Amino acid sequence: MSQPDDDSHAALKRLDERLKAFKADDDAPATGVAGASESGAGEGYRLLGEVIGGVLGGLGLGWTVDHFAHTTPFGMVIGLLLGTAASAYAAMKSATPKRGAAKKDGTEV
Numbered sequence: 001m002s003q004p005d006d007d008s009h010a011a012l013k014r015l016d017e018r019l020k021a022f023k024a025d026d027d028a029p030a031t032g033v034a035g036a037s038e039s040g041a042g043e044g045y046r047l048l049g050e051v052i053g054g055v056l057g058g059l060g061l062g063w064t065v066d067h068f069a070h071t072t073p074f075g076m077v078i079g080l081l082l083g084t085a086a087s088a089y090a091a092m093k094s095a096t097p098k099r100g101a102a103k104k105d106g107t108e109v
Helices: 008-027 033-069 072-105
Strands: none
Touching (some): 033 072
């Protein structure tokens, strides 16, 4: 608080210094456990979505082939295998650049 005998310029200067210190603390990047886990969780959910989407997409495509070609179990089995392979490939492909970028920085994944 300002003292009664302070002039207004000195009080304004102290207030300005406190404001700059507050802004410096507020502008500091948040690099902690919470930021890293949120980023990792987002990537994990994305990879999970790719895998589940690929498997379900393959099953749907196999069911469609079975429905129109009347080859009941074979289309779904082949669609399941192809969807699983495609989703595993997509997940590996999307996860690989992250690992390579981390090695360039010298950090471990």
